[in-house]
Amino acid sequence: MTIEFKPTSMQKMIQEAAHGIARDVIRPLSLQMDREHRVPDDLLMKLQMLMSGMGGGGAVMPDEREKNTDPETKKKESQTNRTAILGAEEMAWGDGSVLISLPGPGLGGPPVRSHGTPEQKKRFFGIFEDTSRLKWGAYGLTEPGAGSDVSGIRTSCRRDGDSWILNGTKCYITNGARAEWVVIFATIDPTLGRAGHRAFVVERGTPGFSVGKIEDKLGLRASETAELVLEDCRVPADNLLGGEDRYSAAADKAGFMAAMKTFDSTRPMVGAMAIGIGRAAYEHARDYVKEAYVLSRPIPRYRAIAEKLARVKRRLDGARLLCWRAAWMADLGLPNSKEASMAKAAAGQAAVQACIDAIELVGADATLEDGEHALLCKWFRDIKVFDIFEGTGQIQRVVISKRLFEGLRHF
């Protein structure tokens, strides 16, 4: 084993296949999906089929991965996270909304996988075996009054016989309205902070569980973002994630840990997606400069343009390697919270800057929503949320800082 920055031939194949789909199938529909605020079902069906044909959803679905917890057994070393981020970059290059609209447990997958009882895993993952119908899972953490400060959630839960009664509102939930089930985080007592958190799998149709408004957004418009309302919502005790024992110790933060655990595996993925969009914008600007501008006439601005282009590219390249490194650590079962946050923070920032600069390079034509650079215009709108969701850039730096300054708790 030695240092190497080359995907395996299998990964190369998956990367190329994903790129082909992104280029030939996804991107031609991108603007239409953005306008219609939805990814067509037949496209999702088709992608679901392609994914399972490509050796499972591993290439693009964060929930399908398994960690090899023994770094000594090199032979069993998993490649799943690395494969996933390579695929994710290509898919996002095609369209950012499609990947997060794909059927499957989505962000709800990791907490169920890491904290669910064997019965719960069987129950909640089992429904995805039938692929004749599109099905989603979702993840409900954010509330109107609690975003980055997860400990501030106010959605309440109290035990009542064989059930729990949940009250509160969750917002900005990806695929929330159409999900078969949502992992909902609530608290038994806000004064207990993280120790009071409980995670529930709330199924669609549960009495008192309803969908509020569907958000209209700056970008990623084809992706569904919903508000979920819980009014005396009665959830069976069997749906308490991990079961009662998991939370028995008074100081246990199992609920909070379940919420956070999700991010260690998904942040490098989100970073890779950001790189995919940033790269799309970079390539667009590069080709524009090449074809329409620089080669046709001598311009005094050439040098400044060349340097801007080169800077955009190398910042994306550097951030991509941080994503690869975090995914590699995840595959080896090494703790990677710091590295995952570094990847996400660097990628989000580099990609946002790439889209800003790409528009600058193309000029005002790139701001015409229906012009020939409409895709670039859309990427500019899409990319911003990559420095916000799954933890803002600032929260990533809090996570990194906590690990760099261990013991200095108050960030």
Place this chain on the structure above:
Amino acid sequence: MISFELGEELQLIQETARRFAAERLFPRIRESERDRGFPAAIEAEAHELGLGTIALPESAGGGGLGLLAAVVADEQIAWGDAGACFGLAGPGALGPFVLELGSDEQKREVLSRFTSAEGAKRRGAVAWTEARPAEREGFATTAKRDGDGWVITGAKHSVVDGGRADRYVVFAQVDADAGWRGIGAFVVPGDAKGVSGGERKKLLGLDAAYVADVRFDEVRVPATARLEGGSDFPTALTRAFARHALRIASRAVGVASRAWELTHAYAHDRKAFGKPIGHFQAVAFTVADRLMDVESARWMIWRAAADWDRKGEPRLADVAGAAAHALEMAIRCADDGVQLHGGAGFMRDFPIEKLLRDARQIALMTASTSTLDGLAADVELGRAIDPASILPTPDIQPVIL
């Protein structure tokens, strides 16, 4: 397979270089700065370890390892004392240039001088920069045919080990009318008649580096002294600069990682408002951002080097991108380092001020960030690589090689 583990051989090299840097270099950085050099014992030890000749071919007595091994070692030495990368004996910049421009015979002959026992005291140099642009495009220094050989005449500006090198690679105008495409490279012995060094210059940083002007007054060299660069000299020359830039950039990563470590430690220790300053987000976030800088630059350099080793051919855009990123971020790391040290950062009681000077200096010891970005963009835009626009020629931006 994507893996960020160095592997046994490279790890051994890294540890060897790190131990030397930690035990022999860093404890005496102020001495090497004051003395503007190193005692013979340390030079002998460095030569013994062979870290400076790791990438030279085995036929020349070198380590026969690739560019990746060289940049891994470079970073660690610079982490100890970046001045050592330039101040210790060894082939220096001459290495990459002879590797890319020389024939097998020339490589063996010239480079083995630095791997032999006497090599412990020998230095190689590259005489490239001139004080001001020539009246027309190209170097003012000329190489004229003289029977079988060449006669070189001209003045070179700010050459590392200028005046004390065992061998120089001298760049001179061969074809007066061909501009930057009309230049040639020649190996000139330091003791050849007509070679003379000027006074040693005082630098902003990298104080241990010996920099002086060199004059070549009708210096005669045989025909075999010319480095032809295979069939395509401009391309080989671009590769030589790329190889050199990657080496210098890995040293910039060494400087940056040292600056980062010092700042990180300082933010733990220093208290303000009753708390360690690392407690405050303005400080902690800056430290976090600079760590992203250091690590991304390191991976980019390693990736470009590994790629080059594997294919035997550089991907110029990646090499230039990696080097540009590293040179740029090293200054950021050192500058934020001084900033977060506050007033103490300005004081010479703390090493961080030296690192800021070193970081600024090192980014002009090879093609600069803007020159490298220009090269990367030219490749990406599919423009013909024109040495006149992508080499650090004196009329674009003077550098110290």
